[in-house]
Amino acid sequence: MSAITGTKSSKPAAGSSSELAERLLIWYRNYRRVLPWRGTNDPYAVWVSEIMLQQTRVETVIPYYRRWMEQFPTLQHLAQAEEQQVLKAWEGLGYYSRARSLHRAARLVVEKYQGQIPASTKELMRLPGVGRYTAAAVASIAFGQDEPALDGNLRRVAARLFNVSLPARSPEGEAQILAHLRAHLPPGQAGNFNQALMDLGAMICTPRKPACGDCPLAEWCQSRRLGVQEERPVLTRRAAPPLITVTAAVIWRDGKVLLTRRPANGLLGGLWEFPGGKQEDGETLVECLRREIREELGVEIEIGEPLGVYRHAYTHFKVTLHAFISRLRHGEPQPHQADDMAWAALEELSRFPMGKIDRQIAADLLKISRSLFPAG
Incomplete structure (x- = not known):
């Protein structure tokens, strides 16, 4: 993969998929990661994978996801399980509130939604443990909703691509990033668009020393053009943990x-x-x-x-x-x-x-x- 030099406008034509998005989706079809939760539109499977991937590396999640889906293959199986079974299946992944919330949410879906996971971001966010990112990821990947999903990889890629100089996790920085992503979101393909940006951040636009020469979006990348790609995203310093x-x-x-x-x-x-x-x-x-x-x-x-x-x-x-x-x-x-x-x-x-x-x-x-x- 070699980047094309030059620059492109970041604004797509109204109501159409941008050239940036088209280039990204072509790259995704050719180079996407093979992961066990991909290739399915089962919202339960997508939901489980997204909860597990919160603050946990993909390589760590894969064996846990496979074992989980064998033990709790459907939302109904999870809802019927005892909490101790759920915690034992989760053991080693950490952040155990994710498992407890997922279990409570499964029971809520059975009781309130007749076992059907809601499709909208707004409804998904009413479930325990489901924040804006997880809701957008499930809505876009499983239900085809036109929603950008802003995780760490997307945040980093977008902050570099559009040279966002505000702290990327600040409300103002997030609003700017989301506005840029929505402007390029290809109608009906948000799931692949979001996953493509995730893969780009994991494989090429890495936290340190991004492989800009291999990036399919290099010609649109404003921070690369200015030579500040390793200064993006702007991060807020955290105090050392006690x-x-x-x-x-x-x-x-x-x-x-x-x-x-x-x-x-x-x-x-x-x-x-x-x-x-x-x-x-x-x-x-x-x-x-x-x-x-x-x-x-x-x-x-x-x-x-x-x-x-x-x-x-x-x-x-x-x-x-x-x-x-x-x-x-x-x-x-x-x-x-x-x-x-x-x-x-x-x-x-x-x-x-x-x-x-x-x-x-x-x-x-x-x-x-x-x-x-x-x-x-």
Whole structure:
């Protein structure tokens, strides 16, 4: 692929598909990515893929999508599933509120829309977990609606193509980008237009060092003509995320460990974890863990050897978790701050949906179980 030099007007003739859009769609037919959710107009399949792709790379999503569609092949299957089944199928994708919202939305569609996913962006946005981008993507790809879908790739491509100098995520910047995209949206082909821009952003117009020489839209690209393509999109600097120190107790008794289930609303809602919590100012790790277990379970524990240190970055903060092997000292645990609790044998841990850190703890326990949990 080689770019044609020169420039073109960014304004198409009224009521017609622009030459820019036509060139983009030709490129898409020849070079588009082969993805398991493409080639279907099943709105459920499109919806699932778009929810999974929120803040997650395509390569990560593909195996999850395939397993999900095998387990929940229709919206009705998903609506009938238990939340724990849904969370277990989602485990490892992160941002678990997406799974809970998708599950709630499936049930709502069955109850309110007779199992038919609505076709309009406005109606789609009334479903839990469906924002403007997801609604526009589903409406355009599954239902042929003439809607631009503004994800990270489209935002970057459009900001470069039309040299948008405003911060791309600001309301003013987004409005400018959407106006440009609508001006070139080919009637009846918005789904392919949106997916073509997604692929262009993933394959050519990448965040760093875009391959402008291979771009089918190079002759229309205003930022390339000005030599500022690597300065677009304009981004707003974010503060460094805070680091939070957390402790967790692997409380064992009679060959089993104690798990608690997080409240449904909130971070990692509905997932199982090893109990513990955030270190407060002035506390040692041991003091923190004793206090957290007392507050969460109403018991006193004997804290033994450290199991490991685990790190994970969430959207707005980072966590360093210190896990300790522990025993009950006084009292019988009660889930005062959790939705539920369970004693689980190590071989049963895989059945409980968990977040990344707790799954790592469970994996480490299985590796060293004989030395930590002697028979009897």
